[in-house]
Amino acid sequence: MPAVTLAFDPDDTPACAHAALAAHNPAAGQVTVHPTPGTDHPADLAHDVLAALGKPYTPSGRWNTQPALTWAAAAAWARTAGLNHLILLRGHLLTPARWRYLLAFQQHTGSHLTVVCHRTPTPALTRALASVDHTITHGLPAYACPGPGHHQSQPAHIPTATSLPWLTLPALTYLALTDRPEPPCDCTPPPATADRLPMEPPPGRTEEAAARLHRLAHPTHAAALAAALITGVPFSQLAAVHPTDYHSARATLTLHAPARHRTPARCAVYRVPGWARPLLDAATRYHQHRKPPGSRLLTDTQPTLTPLLQAAEHCRLRPPQDPSGRSRGRFPRPHFPEALPDGPHWTACIPLPNLPPELQSAALQ
Incomplete structure (x- = not known):
């Protein structure tokens, strides 16, 4: 043919x-x-x-x-x-x-x-x-043409992004805490273990969160948000992911600890659930086709947080919000072009006593 x-x-x-x-x-x-x-x-x-x-x-x-x-x-x-x-x-x-x-x-x-x-x-x-x-x-x-016996099925209805209700996901709590990419790391982390299983959204929300990410046109942003839901780490660590850190056949993703606290034991290998694998596979193919050698897998050529937050807000995905509706002042809401008027405070509800040691200094800046 x-x-x-x-x-x-x-x-x-x-x-x-x-x-x-x-x-x-x-x-x-x-x-x-x-x-x-x-x-x-x-x-x-x-x-x-x-x-x-x-x-x-x-x-x-x-x-x-x-x-x-x-x-x-x-x-x-x-x-x-x-x-x-x-x-x-x-x-x-x-x-x-x-x-x-x-x-x-x-x-x-x-x-x-x-x-x-x-x-x-x-x-x-x-x-x-x-x-x-x-x-x-x-x-x-x-x-x-449709084959013999083909019965045309109605295409699945995809709601417009503006009609979606906000979906609160605790795994996004630290995503916007710091936007400074970590330097490269070439260590060999230990294999995935039971305590490094994927972080799952609350019951009943996994499917909805995955469905929204699967509708994103940008492969890199879809994969980065999926990785954020799996691992719960900030953008700085996601921005350091190299293409070789994702192993499609084994369905694993390696994330490296911040430089000042980095040891092989702290660098973790996460298992990638089935719903996220197509997103990371597409991001890998997109990287191979369009990005220069040495660039990172889960960010654009210029690693900035703003496009990722735009994608999350477009899908109406947000971290937990302050029940009082007020920001706690320490972490102002990031402002960027096209931010939604009713968008979330990305760092308004971070529990400071539970903040990981490697993020304490970023929280005080």
Whole structure:
């Protein structure tokens, strides 16, 4: 089968569109993308692909408008999900730039690409396909249609982020305590033991927290918040995680202790639960594709706390709050662009007597 199929439907028949939409089946590795009308920016099409893959949550930020990064995220999620076939409607409306990113996505993921066009291919499309193994069909090809006995199931409803209620998770208590990344560590920590099992959210909230993180479009932020829920450590330790600290086959994540108290015995290996493994796998693929050598796994190229808090607030995830509604003054709420008006006080309810020794100095700054 050629890498790309151009399905020509000059009469714009409803049957062709209905068949393409009915073939959407992410669980079987096949998704159908209907580009958002009135958009022509390459990053917008990447977000359409991400939404089709079940990743519609995109907090405000510069990352959302950078095509190279958004398409890299789409490719990372597609490879993690085992995507083998992408069907795109309204292909005749794509700009040359969108075509370039779409074909690069196909080559990077190795998935088959079927593009439905309703008008004669444009010169830009003809040039783009000149060096690509492709075929042209009249109407949707059989391998892009629902199989025999297929019953179209309604896609799972994904609530908008703004409609979500706040979910309070004790594991996020220390996340925003300090934003200074720890220096690298090359020790060999002891193996995972019973006292280093994953920290689980309160009963009944694990599934909801995981579902929200799985809807985030940015692989790095989704993986970092998952690691925060598993370990309960501050951002400074998450920002020090090297790609080799995550072992996908063994499902383990190594976190190193702060430098001033660092010994191999204090550096811990955590077991990664099943719900978090796809997030860390996608972050690893995204890192391999877009980040320079030597960069960290769970942060952007510039390791700052703000984007991670934006992602958490977008998913309506927060640490425990002061019941009185007042900050205790010692830890002011971080302010950053696009912060939610009703956002949490990230360090308002930290129990100072129980603060780990390595964080005492940070708490007093």
